[in-house]
Amino acid sequence: MSASRTRRDKSLSGPRLLAERALPQDGEERKGREAPRRRVRSVTVNLAESPLGWLHARGHLSDRQFDAGEKLRADWERANLAPSVTMRWDAAPVAGGKRGAPQILNETEAQLAARLRFEKAMNDLGSDLSDIAWRIICGGEGVPVAEKRLGWPARSGKLVLRIALDRLAGYYRLPG
Secondary structure, eight states: OOOSOEEEEOSSSSOEEEEEEEOOOTTTTOTTOOOOOOOOOEEEEETTSSHHHHHHHTTSSOHHHHHHHHHHHHHHHHHTOOOOOSOOOOOOOOTTOOOSSOSSOOHHHHHHHHHHHHHHHHHHHHHHHHHHHIIIIISOOOHHHHHHHHTOOTTOHHHHHHHHHHHHHHHTTOOO
């Protein structure tokens, strides 16, 4: 997920770093099958709203480290989504179209796959790095708050977080 455009907006309270991001489609990363072409949906996000985005916007994290944290956070959010219990409003198949297995994962499969990716990533970090990674990336705690709750000295959390993000980038096989 790369930002197609980024701009600073200081008209509201505090600086904001806005970026246009494409929304990921679950299951399109499956190997051996080609997903049907779809119009890509996007959303404008404030990169400075999360502690990870704040650190990246100020140059404390590399793009690779930020992308690794965002992948972990996306897996965590996708894994915690409740299953759909209401009627499906997907479009009906086009008449004369090819019928068969869907090309993408359904919601439950996507949730389970994301949970498995998240658990494997946290196991790869180990207990020493997973605490700070979860608190800042998934829990949304600021670095000083996480340091205090973990009983660490001031200004040590950012260094340990960078080590955790480097390990996550290796786990997710991000280039760099």
